[in-house]
Amino acid sequence: MSHHHHLAIDRLKHANPDNAAVDTFMQAHAFPLVEGPKVTFVFRGTVEAVHLKSWVYGLPNSQPLVQLPGTDLWHLTLEIPRKSRVEYKFEIVRGGNGHWIEDPLNPYRATDPFGANSVVHGEGYTVPxxxxxxxxxxxxxxxxxxxxxxxxxxxxxxxxxxxxxxxxxxxxxxxxxxxxxxxxxxxxxxxxxxxxxxxxxxxxxxxxxxxxxxxxxxxxxxxxxxxxxxxxxxxxxxxxxxxxxxxxxxxxxxxxxxxxxxxxxxxxxxxxxxxxxxxxxxxxxxxxxxxxxxxxxxxxxxxxxxxxxxxxxxxxxxxxxxxxxxxxxxxxxxxxxxxxxxxxxxxxxxxxxxxxxxxxxxxxxxxxxxxxxxxxxxxxxx
Amino acid sequence: MKGALLGPQQLKQSLAAAVRAVGREGPIALVNAGWQEREEQDEELPGLFERNLVNLRLYERGEKVFAEDPDFAKAHRSRQDQLRQIQEYYRLRLERTFDAALDIARKAAGSDFEADELRFSMEQIQRLDQEHLDRVTALREAYELQTRPLERPSIARHRKELEKILKAVGVVAIAGGHVAVLLNRLRLFGFKELLGDHALIAWSGGAMVTAERVVLFHESPPEGFGISEVLEQGLGLHHGVLPLPNPRLRLKLDDPLRVGWLARRYATEKCVALDQGDYVRFDEDQWFGASGTVLLKADGTVSTEWAS
CATH class of the missing domain: 3.40.50.1820 (Alpha/Beta hydrolase fold, catalytic domain)
Incomplete structure (x- = not known):
């Protein structure tokens, strides 16, 4: 197995999956998928584009998710240091219009006076x-x-x-x-x-x-x-x-x-x-x-x-x-x-x-x- | 003396079981002075003991003594200030010595010196403990010689009252709270000398102050490494066991390094952890039926099978 195939998303990609295989993949994991320092963000749906919007100083505040060919699965893998917390939203583009949503696959949310964000915990972070x-x-x-x-x-x-x-x-x-x-x-x-x-x-x-x-x-x-x-x-x-x-x-x-x-x-x-x-x-x-x-x-x-x-x-x-x-x-x-x-x-x-x-x-x-x-x-x- | 030492009683109560196991009938005299101005709040205790209870109100009596005898109050306060100061100096010495011990342990690891260095470090810490204990004891003796507390009319009067109450009960119960205040009040009224054939039920901080030494401890505080320290001699109502209440909050029993250090540092006594509701009985220096209690061993392991 090559180095890249350590990640679940790479193994899925390598298998040239159809939507049924994606279903199985979705059921087998919780998202975002945290594997060591790598975190894979996933969105499923028929859309034109998906962007990850995050508020991490030093990272671009918008990064595109990539569609897995032949499926409705969009994904992006980032390196998130141990014990980190990162808040984010997805920007979904449909009919040329983007709107921001919380990650529907992630139950963890952080709320503030302006609403809520999805939050991903890097490996090793636990809520005290x-x-x-x-x-x-x-x-x-x-x-x-x-x-x-x-x-x-x-x-x-x-x-x-x-x-x-x-x-x-x-x-x-x-x-x-x-x-x-x-x-x-x-x-x-x-x-x-x-x-x-x-x-x-x-x-x-x-x-x-x-x-x-x-x-x-x-x-x-x-x-x-x-x-x-x-x-x-x-x-x-x-x-x-x-x-x-x-x-x-x-x-x-x-x-x-x-x-x-x-x-x-x-x-x-x-x-x-x-x-x-x-x-x-x-x-x-x-x-x-x-x-x-x-x-x-x-x-x-x-x-x-x-x-x-x-x-x-x-x-x-x-x-x-x-x-x-x-x-x-x-x-x-x-x-x-x-x-x-x-x-x-x-x-x-x-x-x-x-x-x-x-x-x-x-x-x-x-x-x-x-x-x-x-x-x-x-x-x-x- | 015989009796039982118990862990905290907030989440799991065992006072009635312990007093039954000790096997002494009759009402109970309560020392609740560790809770200071809250000492009167003992409403739950008769139910927990399933017995009648007389609160000896040692904290309140102490406050009255200080109000009636201002000279004594002044001398007492000044001694307390001295104690606080030398405790702080001892703590600073201890922290530096402990840091050095950790550094040396790291550097000497795997070398020919490792075992010797560990032993030297431990001896140095034990020497600090002993010197501090001696210093505090000398300070107390000098203060008692100077102020002669038991001869002061106000204290003598309270002692008479206490003596009368104690004659009518078979069991003395000592609750926890602020251990320095608690020990202070027990000493102020010469409490040990007022005891006859009473059985002792002491829980949490109460168990600590009735031991030979009072050791302050908390191994995962929000600040610092959590090095334990000796406060002063306890009342010595029981022998051979150093009670360590509430290990779930205060100790790291799954850390062999810390367990071993504690057990070796205070090796003249058995370090015994008393969790919520745990208790162990004693009769002179024999220990029995250690229900749930845990012995910390020098090799870093723990054992629940330690009392006969």
Whole structure:
């Protein structure tokens, strides 16, 4: 057998199959077909063309599938490194019109506020068990919270997570989460908190799950946002809940533009927040001029990042930074690391073979939260 | 003393079975101080024991003592700070020594030095453990000499009350929780000296603090390699076994390297893993009927057939 025939699709091709043989092939495998580092994407149907659309930085974002002659089977084999996650869609062309669909043969989907993508797991990737519902873990509760904001001149609603064994007599750290509802829906944040607390990997924490009606605006270094969080919301929470109320007990967290919101708020109030959890932050900057290729939403971000890069100061004692290697933002995030380290910040930086998506952010939560807030597992034995 | 050591009781309960196996009638006195301000939350326990229960409230009593005796509270706090500091220094030494041991093991692998180097590394770690234990013990003795806790009126009063309660019960039960706090409260009231012919039922952290040494462990933490460490001497209510509760969460029993290291490092005792609901009985230094419990062996294997 030649080297190429190690793959199931090559063996099928070699056999000059008809549609009946393709039926047998389809029944024998799950798709996409992962064989070592090779992943074969497959689509079946009478169409004019099929393209794989993926969001992997460094790969072309559209690649054609090839039709197996005499059949309605389309296929494409790519090399996907071990433990990777790749999100994709198929573009199906019929009657000259293309439309994007999820892979009908793949039951795994990743959802986000814009819809869903199919997701393929490279060999060796497994969904971490601590992200899944654990019946032994007592669930915390979500309490609605309302703040009348002077900064925004409107009323802000969000949920506050209280741990299962919440007691008024204790003192808790506070984590302010940007895009909180998305973190709960798409990154299982509530389940993750329940599980990590249950396993004593993080202490009991209180978590504000805030959102924004205009995140691209408010999260891009908007002075009003920093003021709302720091001068209105956090003081209100600290007044009405048993919180530590010191930098070591205040954390800002966010992904993508939420990461920019977290960092820029900390920069506007240096020393107020002791902990930062920044995931795939949209930390766009320019080394010369203020041009950026990412569009107008990024202009305030570039201005903020360029300012911060000129004069990086220690804004929080400890931070966790993560980014996916398949993201275009990997360059910006890597660039931030030595800068933050130079401020003598206690920094943990982690990369994953993943993209700009909620599962990536979900899978890094344990490491990030436990690094920022180590739990009592060394001392407590239930 | 006789009694039973048990694993955690959250998912699989065995308190009633263990107390029956120990064979002592009558109500039970409970130490729940490891749960600190939650010590009163013991509603489920009488049902699990199928017995009446008196909560000794050692945590609350301790808080009252500190409120009544500010000088003592100050001395106590300052000793706790010292303990925390030296624990941290010991941990730093341990981590570096452990890293060196791993590096040397890699380099010496297959060479003439391999066996010797492994032995030196282990001895060095054991020496660190012992020196830390000695240091903590010396600190405690100096503190007791200086503050004479048992002679302080507030503590003496509580001890009298405790003595009276303990006279009316045959079994003492010690729950888990924060092991340093638990051990601290048991020592504060000279609890060991208050015990007569009581049978002991101790689970999870409670089993740990009643051993000769208290060893903190978790082999797959979200951070770091998970090197175990000695906290201090335990109450020594039983001998020869180092209880390691909740192995499913805290140990890697399928990793011979880790199992062997643990067993050899703490070789003066038998390292025994107690999973949810597991228990083992003891009478002085005899161990019986190890229901589900697992012995960690120096060769890296485990055995369920270890007690007579």
């Amino acid at each position: 068990e601590w992200t899944q519902l654990d019946r032994d873990a007592r669930p915390g509760v979500l309490e609605p919270w309302i703040i009348k904001s002077k900064a925004f001149n409107d009323i802000r609603h969000f949920n506050v997570y209280l741990p299962a064994r919440f007691r008024k007599t204790r003192r808790y750290p506070l984590i302010w989460v940007h895009d909180g509802p998305d973190y709960v829906r798409f990154a299982n944040l509530k389940t993750v908190l329940d599980n990590l607390i249950h396993r004593l990997e993080i202490p009991d924490v209180i978590v504000a799950l805030s959102g924004s009606p205009n995140r691209l605006g408010e999260y891009a270094d908007d002075e009003r946002h920093a003021r709302f969080v720091t001068e209105e919301a956090v003081p209100d929470l600290e007044k009405r809940l048993p919180l530590i109320g010191a930098p070591r007990g205040r954390c800002l967290m966010g992904a993508s533009f939420g990461g920019v919101a977290a960092l820029s708020t900390a920069v506007r109030y240096p020393g107020f927040y002791g902990r930062l959890l920044l995931q795939s932050g949209s930390f766009a900057f320019s080394d010369i001029g203020h041009q950026n290729k990412r569009g107008p939403a990024f202009e305030p971000v570039v201005r903020f990042m360029n300012r911060f890069r000129e004069n990086p100061v220690l804004v929080a004692e400890k931070a966790f930074l993560s980014c996916g290697m398949h993201e275009s933002l990997i360059y910006e995030n890597r660039s931030l690391v030595p800068m933050l380290q130079a401020t003598e910040m206690d920094l943990r930086y982690v990369e994953a073979r993943d993209g700009h998506n909620w599962e990536n952010w979900r899978d890094r939560l344990r490491e990030g939260l436990a690094w920022l807030f180590p739990g009592p597992l060394r001392m407590v034995y239930e």
